[in-house]
Every structure is written in structure tokens, then in C-alpha cells.
Amino acid sequence: MNCPECQSTKIIKYGHTHYGKPRFRCTHCGRQFVENPSRGPINEATRIMIDKMLLERLAAAAIARITGVSERWLQIYVNQKYDEVPQQVEVRKKKLAN
Numbered sequence: 001m002n003c004p005e006c007q008s009t010k011i012i013k014y015g016h017t018h019y020g021k022p023r024f025r026c027t028h029c030g031r032q033f034v035e036n037p038s039r040g041p042i043n044e045a046t047r048i049m050i051d052k053m054l055l056e057r058l059a060a061a062a063i064a065r066i067t068g069v070s071e072r073w074l075q076i077y078v079n080q081k082y083d084e085v086p087q088q089v090e091v092r093k094k095k096l097a098n
């Protein structure tokens with residue numbers, strides 16, 4: 001892993017973000033960053049909105065369009081929910097065309 005600022009490899013672990021992602025700090029330039037920041041986590045507000053839309057039985061494609069998450073991410077999220085509370089969240093599984 002390299003520092004996104006100076007490309008140094010002198011990286012140390014530096015706690016965690018609010019979302020539990022490990023945070024790192026470059027000892028060369030002092031820059032703090034998380035791994036793969038471009039693939040940032042879906043924020044809590046968006047997740048809550050998605051949960052509500054799932055309960056309203058909106059189609060995954062519609063939810064993805066409205067919230068701006070990828071359908072692939074949504075599918076994984078829904079599958080995880082399925083595992084957690086199978087009786088409460090019923091979402092028709094749709095095969096994604098890869």
C-alpha cells in the first residue's frame with residue numbers, strides 16, 4: 001500500500017473510521033487515509049433509506065437508481081439482510097445479468 005499523497009510505503013495503522021474501516025497514516029507526510037477511498041462506504045442515511053424502500057418492496061433496480069448505489073452492491077446488501085432477518089425482509093431475488 002502506498003500513500004495517496006506522496007506514494008511512500010511508510011504507512012502505519014491509525015485507528016478506524018466511523019464505519020469500522022481501518023484508517024492509515026503516512027509517517028512520511030502525515031496524510032491520513034482509508035484504503036480504496038474511491039470505493040467509499042455507503043453512508044448510514046442511504047442505508048436507512050434503502051431499508052425503507054426494501055420494506056416497500058421497491059425493485060432493486062429502482063432503489064439503485066434512486067439512491068445511486070450500484071445494483072451489485074445492493075444485491076450483496078440485500079443478501080446479507082436475508083441472512084440476518086429472513087422473516088422480516090422479503091425481497092424477491094432477481095438474477096443480475098453480469
Ligand SMILES: [Zn+2]
Nearest residue numbers: 003006026029
Ligand atoms: Zn505520504
